[in-house]
Amino acid sequence: MHRWDFASVLANTDALLVGAIGTLHIFAICLVLGLSLGLVVGLGRYARSRWLYWPATAFVEFFRNTPVLVQILWFYFALPILLPFSVSPLEAASLGISLNSAAFSAEIYRGGIQSIERGQWDGARAIGMNWAQAMRRIILPQALKRMMPALTNRAIEIFKMSTLASAVAYVELLQQGKLIASLNFNPIEAYTAVAVIFFVFLWPLVQFTYVLERRLAGDE
Amino acid sequence: MYRWDFTPVLANADLLAAGLVNTLKITGTSLACGLVLGLALALLRLSKHRWASWPAGFVIEVFRTTPPLVQLFWFFFALPLIVGIEMTPFMAAVVTFSIQSAAFFAEVFRAGIVSIERGQWDGARAIGMTHAQALRRIVLPQAVKRMIPAFMERTIELMKTTTLVATIAYADLLYAANEISQKTFRPLETFTVVALIYFVVITAFSLVARRLERRMAISGESTVH
Amino acid sequence: MTILKVSGLAKRFAGQEVLRGIDLDVTKGERIAVLGASGSGKSTLLRCLNFMEMPDAGTVTLDGRTIGRRESELTLVRQRIGMVFQQFNLFPHMTALGNVMEGLRTVRRMPRDQAQARAGKELARVGLADKAANYPAHLSGGQKQRVAIARALAMDPELLLFDEPTSALDPELVGEVLGVIRSLAEEGRTMLLVTHELGFAYHVATRVIFLADGTIHEQGTPDEVLKHPKKERTQSFLARHKEFSL
Numbered sequence: 001m002h003r004w005d006f007a008s009v010l011a012n013t014d015a016l017l018v019g020a021i022g023t024l025h026i027f028a029i030c031l032v033l034g035l036s037l038g039l040v041v042g043l044g045r046y047a048r049s050r051w052l053y054w055p056a057t058a059f060v061e062f063f064r065n066t067p068v069l070v071q072i073l074w075f076y077f078a079l080p081i082l083l084p085f086s087v088s089p090l091e092a093a094s095l096g097i098s099l100n101s102a103a104f105s106a107e108i109y110r111g112g113i114q115s116i117e118r119g120q121w122d123g124a125r126a127i128g129m130n131w132a133q134a135m136r137r138i139i140l141p142q143a144l145k146r147m148m149p150a151l152t153n154r155a156i157e158i159f160k161m162s163t164l165a166s167a168v169a170y171v172e173l174l175q176q177g178k179l180i181a182s183l184n185f186n187p188i189e190a191y192t193a194v195a196v197i198f199f200v201f202l203w204p205l206v207q208f209t210y211v212l213e214r215r216l217a218g219d220e
Numbered sequence: 221m222y223r224w225d226f227t228p229v230l231a232n233a234d235l236l237a238a239g240l241v242n243t244l245k246i247t248g249t250s251l252a253c254g255l256v257l258g259l260a261l262a263l264l265r266l267s268k269h270r271w272a273s274w275p276a277g278f279v280i281e282v283f284r285t286t287p288p289l290v291q292l293f294w295f296f297f298a299l300p301l302i303v304g305i306e307m308t309p310f311m312a313a314v315v316t317f318s319i320q321s322a323a324f325f326a327e328v329f330r331a332g333i334v335s336i337e338r339g340q341w342d343g344a345r346a347i348g349m350t351h352a353q354a355l356r357r358i359v360l361p362q363a364v365k366r367m368i369p370a371f372m373e374r375t376i377e378l379m380k381t382t383t384l385v386a387t388i389a390y391a392d393l394l395y396a397a398n399e400i401s402q403k404t405f406r407p408l409e410t411f412t413v414v415a416l417i418y419f420v421v422i423t424a425f426s427l428v429a430r431r432l433e434r435r436m437a438i439s440g441e442s443t444v445h
Numbered sequence: 446m447t448i449l450k451v452s453g454l455a456k457r458f459a460g461q462e463v464l465r466g467i468d469l470d471v472t473k474g475e476r477i478a479v480l481g482a483s484g485s486g487k488s489t490l491l492r493c494l495n496f497m498e499m500p501d502a503g504t505v506t507l508d509g510r511t512i513g514r515r516e517s518e519l520t521l522v523r524q525r526i527g528m529v530f531q532q533f534n535l536f537p538h539m540t541a542l543g544n545v546m547e548g549l550r551t552v553r554r555m556p557r558d559q560a561q562a563r564a565g566k567e568l569a570r571v572g573l574a575d576k577a578a579n580y581p582a583h584l585s586g587g588q589k590q591r592v593a594i595a596r597a598l599a600m601d602p603e604l605l606l607f608d609e610p611t612s613a614l615d616p617e618l619v620g621e622v623l624g625v626i627r628s629l630a631e632e633g634r635t636m637l638l639v640t641h642e643l644g645f646a647y648h649v650a651t652r653v654i655f656l657a658d659g660t661i662h663e664q665g666t667p668d669e670v671l672k673h674p675k676k677e678r679t680q681s682f683l684a685r686h687k688e689f690s691l
């Protein structure tokens with residue numbers, strides 16, 4: 001029977017703290033980039049003009065149908081060949097995760113916008129609003145409310161995906177777990193601790209999405 | 221201007237093919253185990269007994285809320301030391317991805333089973349079926365139909381997630397890419413080709429899935445997600 | 446004085462000819478009731494007048510200017526032609542006051558306090574001053590439709606389009622909405638009103654037009670069309686609506 005020894009992990013709290021900051025850092029970048037770019041792409045998917053629709057659709061299909069780890073490694077190993085400068089682990093991982101999240105959230109935005117009844121467009125246009133005004137003032141505020149559970153789920157996925165940055169040696173929680181495990185020969189405690197930290201971060205968020213879903217179901 | 225040259229990559233087509241086979245092997249094995257385990261978890265979760273539903277719920281929540289890569293590392297580096305068995309990367313990957321997809325499948329099964337109207341249970345019970353018989357003969361066949369789109373979606377996610385095994389040195393398609401790119405010094409061409417292979421395989425699968433979904437929509441089946 | 450002139454208006458949906466060559470002059474102060482069977486194109490006609498649907502052929506002339514198809518021009522036109530829908534189409538995420546202010550704020554860029562005062566006045570006019578802070582979900586159908594009328598009035602339209610404004614209402618709520626429309630008629634507002642309330646049309650309209658086969662099949666004073674229709678189609682349509690009291 002294994003004798004658990006978490007003291008060796010607790011002795012490395014500072015390393016885990018550095019990792020947690022790295023995780024939160026890349027999470028924040030990808031959350032902002034992914035969800036805002038997703039809105040742009042989602043509007044493109046919703047557009048009637050084929051010059052907007054087809055590029056947006058190609059983007060969504062490509063990034064949804066390739067693994068995000070492949071994208072990260074592509075940006076890290078392949079992209080620098082085409083660029084006059086190198087790509088850092090943080091940049092490569094952020095690009096991969098953000099573009100992937102943009103593709104997935106684009107479909108959430110499009111679905112949310114499409115779910116708003118035609119009458120709302122009618123009401124907005126009848127008082128003289130143009131497309132942009134109607135979208136910003138009438139359609140998006142209602143659609144965003146309906147999309148909240150799905151967007152929160154996306155945020156959770158982004159948080160989980162941030163561990164993939166360790167594949168290009170970006171310093172985040174899992175990477176620090178690896179470091180602690182190899183320095184102290186305590187992989188059981190090190191990886192268990194990392195898993196527990198993620199669970200503690202994400203569990204409240206997951207419960208929050210359940211609350212959102214229930215509230216939305218109650219509203220409609 | 222960079223001069224693209226795909227010949228070194230194509231010269232290693234055998235490595236890529238072997239990698240793709242391994243990717244499909246892990247996906248297929250984990251899918252099969254995940255479905256069986258997922259159904260079991262769902263039934264436990266739906267049980268009236270707390271001692272069954274609560275642990276099942278706990279497993280589902282843990283595997284849905286922790287990153288797959290952390291799970292994989294735990295099963296590869298930590299579990300063997302605890303139970304004292306040697307784990308190959310393949311075993312660790314299959315165990316991780318089976319339980320992980322089971323956690324997601326369980327929620328699909330549960331939603332599907334719950335979506336079947338009470339009347340179907342009543343009807344089955346009225347002709348003398350036991351709970352198990354009603355589930356197997358009446359409820360599940362109807363529920364599974366509604367769940368097919370969600371299963372398809374999850375299977376695609378699973379295939380993409382299997383790329384994580386490259387980080388524990390299992391020779392899947394992504395690992396082959398890494399190897400070839402180091403051997404040929406052609407990372408741009410190698411990773412581009414590998415990304416395209418994934419894209420083609422996954423797109424083909426999702427097209428089939430969509431067609432299936434459309435056919436079911438025409439036959440008037442509602443679906444769960 | 447003609448404020449709206451429609452000529453040769455045509456509209457097709459997927460090969461189906463809904464409107465074929467509508468000619469119509471609307472004089473200032475006129476109140477035109479539009480009748481016709483379900484699916485005869487009454488809504489389409491109204492929606493073509495403010496270009497919520499793009500006509501396939503024909504012209505619409507507002508105050509002597511033929512309306513073009515540029516969005517910037519259409520948004521101006523829609524500010525001058527108010528529209529009230531069967532399903533209200535209120536904005537559920539805004540209060541009654543917010544709904545009425547919205548056009549003034551977003552489209553007219555009116556300062557907040559000014560827009561608020563103006564919107565408050567319109568709500569009072571439809572008898573809903575005390576419901577200003579309510580969200581649509583907490584209003585009855587009749588109240589919702591009155592807010593929708595106030596929302597249209599806030600833009601100072603020269604012409605009002607009503608598309609079956611009482612058809613989605615419970616019978617006991619119809620009266621309050623018709624009351625508001627009647628008071629607008631008494632102010633001398635110009636309006637086109639699609640309705641199945643034939644009694645109301647008879648008393649309030651200055652002209653009645655009957656749509657069939659995508660054209661104006663018959664038109665005239667309420668007396669002529671509703672009491673002494675000449676055409677057979679009009680007669681059988683009215684016979685099917687005999688429950689009304691003139």
Ligand SMILES: Nc1ncnc2c1ncn2[C@@H]1O[C@H](COP(=O)(O)OP(=O)(O)O)[C@@H](O)[C@H]1O
Pocket residue numbers: 458459463481482483484485486487488489490
């Ligand atoms: N957006 C649309 N797309 C396709 N067909 C439409 C559309 N709007 C109306 N129609 C068709 O045009 C015809 C007239 O509709 P409508 O103007 O709504 O009639 P009414 O208001 O008199 O009941 C109907 O057959 C309807 O199906």
Ligand SMILES: [Mg+2]
Pocket residue numbers: 487488489608609
């Ligand atoms: Mg209509």
